[in-house]
């Protein structure tokens with residue numbers, strides 16, 4: 495007996511749910527890549543992303559995923575042997591650093607724990623030791639999709655500024671852009687990257703890079719540059735150059751529609767919706783503590799609004815994920831890296847509203863009941879209560 499038949503709900507932390515409007519916008523025939531609507535859609539996507547990144551420069555659009563734009567940044571900025579400092583807070587900045595090592599760069603990891611955000615004091619201390627200025631750049635993620643933590647980018651920038659260190663500050667916003675504020679210019683971020691398939695509720699296959707002026711200057715002397723990723727080539731006037739070849743036409747129309755939906759809702763409202771849905775999810779996880787769950791991120795302020803990660807002992811997490819998928823039609827994320835066996839990841843990013851998240855949390859309650867850990871106060875009960883309270887206690891003037 496299964497309750498899974500019906501519309502499947504995929505709440506892995508990316509790719510996220512695609513709105514019907516986005517699917518519909520992509521349903522179109524191939525078109526001229528040199529003129530007409532294709533030129534408009536590029537300009538629209540660039541200006542929309544520019545706003546979401548909070549950047550005064552026009553972002554680059556790539557036919558690639560997040561790994562692709564990691565490589566775009568590294569090849570556009572560096573020469574062999576330069577040293578990068580990677581701030582660990584889970585899997586993803588470290589993965590970016592591993593790619594840099596493969597490209598011939600020197601990598602130092604500032605060790606972090608998988609249960610907490612990057613410590614700004616540790617960053618400041620490490621930079622003070624680098625009086626020779628050997629560190630060319632600092633790599634960090636805003637939200638780590640494996641651990642579920644959110645790093646405070648503005649505070650990390652302040653830590654860098656306190657040392658007057660000249661290193662570039664590079665931020666991976668793959669799991670965060672479109673789910674919480676990002677302010678490239680105001681926060682003093684030199685380069686930020688993201689991809690289409692998470693908060694931006696578009697199909698996988700587009701990568702984005704926003705670049706500040708200091709990074710553009712460094713780009714000129716970089717020796718790892720390659721023709722496909724190269725920013726200078728993509729700055730050319732010819733539309734074809736902006737993609738180094740044929741543009742991913744239909745994906746761009748999907749992204750254009752997704753951005754339009756986000757601006758119709760209003761970015762602050764989009765971020766508030768993510769905060770509300772995440773608050774509801776965290777209320778459910780707190781209720782499940784009575785059934786043996788623990789939050790992966792110990793400090794509440796460091797729990798992200800796009801992905802929640804929690805753990806159970808032994809193989810119980812895997813049993814819950816399996817039950818939700820096979821019996822309830824809800825696909826959750828399993829653990830990654832150090833947390834591969836024991837954690838569950840709920841992606842609540844992009845096109846996620848109250849019934850989507852409450853249905854997911856209720857399915858986990860059903861799984862707990864089926865496995866003999868039924869609770870008097872269910873997760874979904876706690877979540878719906880939190881959602882109602884959240885709406886009552888916030889006004890649209892509150893900071894996000």
Ligand SMILES: Cc1ncc(COP(=O)(O)O)c(C=O)c1O
Nearest residue numbers: 559560561586635639668669689
């Ligand atoms: C924070 C973060 N950075 C980078 C990536 C890599 O992106 P992609 O899988 O699109 O290559 C991911 C993927 O989950 C991610 O969560």
